[in-house]
Amino acid sequence: MFSGAREAAGLSVTPHDMRHFYASGLIAAGCDVVTVQRALGHASATTTLNTYAHLWPTAEDRTRSAAADLMRSSVVSADSLRTNPLESRSH
Structure with a gap:
């Protein structure tokens, strides 16, 4: 379903791109690492920080x-x- 909608809209974003967009939006809004960790379903805050620390x-x-x-x-x-x-x- 996603692929069809993406192609119809002429976009090249992937679900992974959207996940990063969501995470960066949470961080820009001032969410702490544990909040972002839980929102993304990471097993640990370390995983979240390893990926997104540069955005805080x-x-x-x-x-x-x-x-x-x-x-x-x-x-x-x-x-x-x-x-x-x-x-x-x-x-």
């Missing part, structure tokens, strides 16, 4: 993201003070 953000990635968020919120706060000077005095 590192501590450095989280640090960069946190710094960028901090800078973004600082700019918004500073802009708010500059554009609403009377409102900022009441705080």
Whole structure:
């Protein structure tokens, strides 16, 4: 059934490709290794990590993201003070 639908749609994806897509989507959504392991039916988290470890953000990635968020919120706060000077005095 899958092959027929895939050919009719003109796609070249395999069930294996779809499995990797699903796993990477779970990881991108912030799911932990045990959640992904269970979703994929891996016998151990080691199997999941051996295959997908490169997709989880590192501590450095989280640090960069946190710094960028901090800078973004600082700019918004500073802009708010500059554009609403009377409102900022009441705080």
